[in-house]
Amino acid sequence: MRAAVMGAGSWGTSVAKVLVDAGTDTVIWARRPELAEAINSEHVNADYLPGITLPGALTATSSAVDALMGADIVVCGVPSQSLRPNLTQWTPYIGSDASLVSLAKGIESNTLLRMSEVIAEVTGVGDDRIAVLTGPNLAREIAEGQPAATVIACADEARAVTLQSAFSTRYFRPYTNTDVVGCEIGGSAKNVIALACGMASGIGFGQNTLATIITRGLAETIRLGVAVGAQIETLAGLAGIGDLVATCSSPLSRNRTFGARLGEGATMAQAQEATNGQVAEGVKSCSSVRALAERHQVPMPLTNAVHQVCHDGMSVADAVNSLLGRSPKPEIYRD
Ligand SMILES: NC(=O)C1=CN([C@@H]2O[C@H](COP(=O)(O)OP(=O)(O)OC[C@H]3O[C@@H](n4cnc5c(N)ncnc54)[C@H](OP(=O)(O)O)[C@@H]3O)[C@@H](O)[C@H]2O)C=CC1
Numbered sequence: 001m002r003a004a005v006m007g008a009g010s011w012g013t014s015v016a017k018v019l020v021d022a023g024t025d026t027v028i029w030a031r032r033p034e035l036a037e038a039i040n041s042e043h044v045n046a047d048y049l050p051g052i053t054l055p056g057a058l059t060a061t062s063s064a065v066d067a068l069m070g071a072d073i074v075v076c077g078v079p080s081q082s083l084r085p086n087l088t089q090w091t092p093y094i095g096s097d098a099s100l101v102s103l104a105k106g107i108e109s110n111t112l113l114r115m116s117e118v119i120a121e122v123t124g125v126g127d128d129r130i131a132v133l134t135g136p137n138l139a140r141e142i143a144e145g146q147p148a149a150t151v152i153a154c155a156d157e158a159r160a161v162t163l164q165s166a167f168s169t170r171y172f173r174p175y176t177n178t179d180v181v182g183c184e185i186g187g188s189a190k191n192v193i194a195l196a197c198g199m200a201s202g203i204g205f206g207q208n209t210l211a212t213i214i215t216r217g218l219a220e221t222i223r224l225g226v227a228v229g230a231q232i233e234t235l236a237g238l239a240g241i242g243d244l245v246a247t248c249s250s251p252l253s254r255n256r257t258f259g260a261r262l263g264e265g266a267t268m269a270q271a272q273e274a275t276n277g278q279v280a281e282g283v284k285s286c287s288s289v290r291a292l293a294e295r296h297q298v299p300m301p302l303t304n305a306v307h308q309v310c311h312d313g314m315s316v317a318d319a320v321n322s323l324l325g326r327s328p329k330p331e332i333y334r335d
């Protein structure tokens with residue numbers, strides 16, 4: 001098995017380390033030659049994972065063509081909104097039976113497509129070769145070898161099992177699933193809810209508020225998921241509640257950190273600075289998740305509030321008042 005990890009940010013680099021530790025021959029593509037050089041010569045990615053020593057067997061290149069040639073597994077590790085243009089360039093070099101594995105947790109802004117749908121549309125590859133890797137996986141903890149589980153979802157269960165083996169280590173335990181839709185909705189929606197948790201924390205609210213946001217965030221994620229064909233069990237699993245809890249609780253989360261700065265009164269630009277140039281997917285995906293929910297007539301009040309704070313100039317305090325001012329509801333409702 002040979003894997004190409006396309007993208008050398010925090011998660012692409014951690015996943016490349018996992019693959020090498022799992023015994024999979026792996027090359028990582030960094031778009032900046034100086035980063036590829038540093039990974040090859042110093043075995044570090046100081047921009048994204050300072051202090052982590054990468055395996056000597058991990059090779060890096062800034063040539064996407066060199067990375068893709070002969071790869072059995074192509075891991076798409078660039079942020080959601082840049083997947084389409086990158087993949088368009090990579091497609092001619094992707095092998096005819098290669099598996100494509102998406103790491104990105106977002107919904108494309110102008111099309112409202114999930115990442116596996118973008119991959120299918122751009123490459124023409126069938127669902128049986130497209131997989132998603134997602135779960136409670138904060139990159140730095142995985143790079144440190146802390147134990148965690150994840151989900152590898154693919155419509156073709158046999159391919160998911162093959163991938164499971166390629167990504168399995170003593171600290172990283174993938175479970176298989178065939179519910180790609182549920183995994184992708186869980187991963188995209190939790191970033192938005194993590195922004196909301198960050199805002200609540202930044203404004204000074206405690207654990208009751210955070211637990212309320214996580215739980216009601218899961219409720220609206222399940223409503224959207226069910227509307228687009230997800231299985232509730234997936235959203236009750238690692239790719240749903242698991243990732244939601246990790247991201248909403250951890251100071252390592254870029255989305256939570258971004259939201260916390262907004263809650264403290266920072267501007268969008270100041271909040272962006274707090275994530276050290278790394279992507280906070282929920283900032284763009286709050287709009288696409290909201291639009292997807294509107295298309296399916298699914299109420300997502302928390303997602304709507306996050307969108308209003310991030311893109312309509314609403315203050316966090318006004319968003320809180322607006323959420324609490326809604327009419328009383330039963331705990332379980334669909335529309
Ligand atoms: N970090 C985490 O803990 C986890 C992240 N994810 C998901 O993984 C995906 C990747 O995120 P992550 O690695 O964290 O992001 P980072 O912000 O850490 O890194 C982004 C990477 O993508 C590259 N990049 C950015 N824009 C472009 C572009 N337009 N074209 C090509 N390359 C680009 C960057 O290159 P450069 O350095 O040159 O700018 C960098 O290598 C996201 O969807 C995220 O939600 C999923 C699980 C865990």
Ligand SMILES: O=C(CO)COP(=O)(O)O
Nearest residue numbers: 135136137138253254255
């Ligand atoms: O997806 C993640 C953890 O599973 C990482 O979350 P952030 O992008 O908010 O850092």
